[in-house]
Amino acid sequence: MYLVFEGIEGSGKSVQIKLLYQFLVDRGYSVFVTKEPGSTLIGTEIRAILLNSRNINIHKSTEIFLYLADRSEHIDKVVKPNLNSFDFIISDRSFYSTLVYQGFGRGIDLNFLNYLNNFVVGDTVPDKIFLLDCPVDIGLKRALTRESLKDIDESRFENENFDFHKRVRDGYLNIANSSRENWFIIDSSSDVDTVFDSIKRVVVDFIDNGRN
Numbered sequence: 001m002y003l004v005f006e007g008i009e010g011s012g013k014s015v016q017i018k019l020l021y022q023f024l025v026d027r028g029y030s031v032f033v034t035k036e037p038g039s040t041l042i043g044t045e046i047r048a049i050l051l052n053s054r055n056i057n058i059h060k061s062t063e064i065f066l067y068l069a070d071r072s073e074h075i076d077k078v079v080k081p082n083l084n085s086f087d088f089i090i091s092d093r094s095f096y097s098t099l100v101y102q103g104f105g106r107g108i109d110l111n112f113l114n115y116l117n118n119f120v121v122g123d124t125v126p127d128k129i130f131l132l133d134c135p136v137d138i139g140l141k142r143a144l145t146r147e148s149l150k151d152i153d154e155s156r157f158e159n160e161n162f163d164f165h166k167r168v169r170d171g172y173l174n175i176a177n178s179s180r181e182n183w184f185i186i187d188s189s190s191d192v193d194t195v196f197d198s199i200k201r202v203v204v205d206f207i208d209n210g211r212n
């Protein structure tokens, strides 16, 4: 099963993925955790360009094509080769991030982005997507605190304006609400354990259903 976590900066993706990884491994499943951007050799270099705040003026097409280049490598070298050898692949972000950040956030045509995404991922699409949803001010506050503790600069998005993040949050909700069957909207504004309980409930449910 190919699971993806999506959500704004500071919504809790990294923290919840770690908890889910441990939860599944403790139950005997093999789990592979990965992320976009930056899970391949080329991707690591692209990530450094994409997330460093010195590149705040990156052109929107440059941004799209760098994300797509990272994704091509990620799907080809990481996701596809591991899909059949693990019970679960959990990815921190996916092509949906492009649809939301570049589409809803920067105003690029969604059909065009769907076309490009489809060219890159083909039929390697996630089975289930968790949207960690929280108000922008909560997410940004968490993310800015986290970034202030890092020794590398990955804060380009944290430095975007509030309205951009608001469009991103609303974009996610829009997509999730219009494709309900494989999206799970998780309220991630409460404490880490409460959020994880909601995720666990969903996961246990589809594990149990899969057995029937």
Ligand SMILES: Nc1ncnc2c1ncn2[C@@H]1O[C@H](COP(=O)(O)OP(=O)(O)O)[C@@H](O)[C@H]1O
Pocket (backbone or CB within 6 Å): 007, 008, 009, 010, 011, 012, 013, 014, 015, 016, 142, 143, 145, 146, 188, 189, 190, 191, 192, 193, 195
């Ligand atoms: N539910 C939560 N309540 C309080 N702080 C949280 C919560 N979830 C995550 N954090 C903290 O907020 C910061 C951002 O979380 P993180 O998992 O890195 O978000 P993301 O990966 O979605 O950007 C981290 O420092 C993390 O420890």
Ligand SMILES: [Mg+2]
Pocket (backbone or CB within 6 Å): 013, 014, 015, 092
């Ligand atoms: Mg993260």
